[in-house]
Amino acid sequence: MSSAHVLVVGGGFGGLDVAVAVRRRRPDTPVTLVNPSAHLTYRPWLIYLPAGERQPADLRVPLAGLSRFGITLLVDSVTTLDPQGTTRLASGEHVSFTHAVVATGAHSDPGLFPGSADHAFFPCDTAEATRFTEAFRRLEKGQVTVVIAGERPGPGLEYAGWLVRALEREAGRRAIGVRVVDAEGRLAAVLGPRALSRVADHFTSRGHEFVTGATVLKIGPDGIRLAGGQILGSDLTAVVGPLRGHDLGLPPEALDDRGFVRVDRNLRSPLHPTLFAVGDAAAVPEGRTLPKSMIMARSQAKTVADNVLRSLEGVDPKPFDFDKARRSVVAMPDFGGRTVFVKNQKLIMSGRLPLVLRSLIDKSFFRTHDYGTEEGS
Numbered sequence: 001m002s003s004a005h006v007l008v009v010g011g012g013f014g015g016l017d018v019a020v021a022v023r024r025r026r027p028d029t030p031v032t033l034v035n036p037s038a039h040l041t042y043r044p045w046l047i048y049l050p051a052g053e054r055q056p057a058d059l060r061v062p063l064a065g066l067s068r069f070g071i072t073l074l075v076d077s078v079t080t081l082d083p084q085g086t087t088r089l090a091s092g093e094h095v096s097f098t099h100a101v102v103a104t105g106a107h108s109d110p111g112l113f114p115g116s117a118d119h120a121f122f123p124c125d126t127a128e129a130t131r132f133t134e135a136f137r138r139l140e141k142g143q144v145t146v147v148i149a150g151e152r153p154g155p156g157l158e159y160a161g162w163l164v165r166a167l168e169r170e171a172g173r174r175a176i177g178v179r180v181v182d183a184e185g186r187l188a189a190v191l192g193p194r195a196l197s198r199v200a201d202h203f204t205s206r207g208h209e210f211v212t213g214a215t216v217l218k219i220g221p222d223g224i225r226l227a228g229g230q231i232l233g234s235d236l237t238a239v240v241g242p243l244r245g246h247d248l249g250l251p252p253e254a255l256d257d258r259g260f261v262r263v264d265r266n267l268r269s270p271l272h273p274t275l276f277a278v279g280d281a282a283a284v285p286e287g288r289t290l291p292k293s294m295i296m297a298r299s300q301a302k303t304v305a306d307n308v309l310r311s312l313e314g315v316d317p318k319p320f321d322f323d324k325a326r327r328s329v330v331a332m333p334d335f336g337g338r339t340v341f342v343k344n345q346k347l348i349m350s351g352r353l354p355l356v357l358r359s360l361i362d363k364s365f366f367r368t369h370d371y372g373t374e375e376g377s
């Protein structure tokens with residue numbers, strides 16, 4: 001009997017795909033998946049919560065049915081991961097492993113703008129999304145500002161678009177304005193000039209505001225200070241985009257300066273050959289930058305699963321095809337039931353048509369990962 005034991009930390013898109021692939025292809029290898037909840041959160045749908053377009057329960061994909069693959073699910077959190085083969089969980093339990101995959105995703109970084117930890121919501125984090133939704137629903141008048149910053153600008157635009165859509169549906173809330181602040185032109189850099197102009201028109205033609213290229217200095221209780229002295233009044237502020245890795249107590253030399261796990265072209269730690277990282281949690285080699293997206297997490301998961309299996313079999317790892325992944329990158333933000341389809345900053349399509357493509361991606365995920373709620377269900 002093999003003494004191999006694969007530990008997957010994090011039951012999001014990357015972790016789930018790796019755990020299932022390893023177990024399917026090597027059913028005699030024990031696989032343990034640790035995740036703080038018994039479900040995966042379908043993060044791309046967080047943007048629909050403020051408008052009530054989806055409910056929190058719609059975003060939960062149960063993980064209990066993974067037992068049918070023989071995967072052991074521990075509903076717990078890893079507090080310390082020693083790459084040499086042991087991990088400590090929040091419950092105090094220890095799990096030993098021969099191979100570990102860090103698939104813990106990313107959380108919002110409140111450190112980018114002074115004041116944001118106290119005066120802004122970070123609705124890309126699941127619990128914050130609910131709090132932001134509640135605060136938005138309580139608001140009767142005033143200004144909501146979505147500051148887009150950091151490395152994942154798309155969801156900021158999407159949130160703002162759905163806030164506008166929600167307000168349009170409720171005649172009594174027309175006194176609320178939505179403002180998008182595209183800090184340092186992060187969104188502009190993804191969309192390119194034509195798509196950006198379409199997006200800006202979408203907001204301004206509906207009486208809302210769209211500011212791009214601003215430098216945000218500080219976020220206060222009732223406004224945002226920009227470089228140049230301008231202050232934008234804001235009754236409810238959300239910051240979307242800046243990310244950090246979750247703290248797993250890994251040795252600092254295994255991490256980059258934002259807490260992401262450094263990996264080589266095989267998506268493996270250069271320092272610890274049996275430690276892998278996938279998805280948002282991975283810091284890919286310099287010059288290989290990829291967006292932190294569900295699509296990328298799932299694509300990396302194939303290589304990580306392959307390389308875990310190769311390592312178990314004593315075979316050399318296979319590199320992730322960064323060039324192919326880069327070529328496949330498109331942006332399709334859904335900002336209130338409208339979208340632009342952008343590739344390499346070029347607007348390819350707009351309107352509602354790309355939404356069909358988005359819904360196919362959603363359906364494909366839910367179809368693949370519908371395991372029922374428990375063994376045999």
Ligand SMILES: Cc1cc2nc3c(=O)[nH]c(=O)nc-3n(C[C@H](O)[C@H](O)[C@H](O)COP(=O)(O)OP(=O)(O)OC[C@H]3O[C@@H](n4cnc5c(N)ncnc54)[C@H](O)[C@@H]3O)c2cc1C
Nearest residue numbers: 010012013014043044078104105124279280292293294295
């Ligand atoms: C609002 C929003 C909209 C988005 N829209 C899109 C989109 O339209 N298309 C797209 O491709 N991408 C989109 N993304 C990005 C996408 O959701 C992420 O890139 C994707 O979730 C990354 O997958 P992952 O497996 O790396 O991490 P995640 O899906 O975040 O999963 C990580 C898991 O690890 C768990 N975890 C964290 N810490 C620990 C710990 N210590 N111990 C155990 N488990 C832990 C977490 O609870 C979580 O379950 C969006 C993101 C957001 C926030």
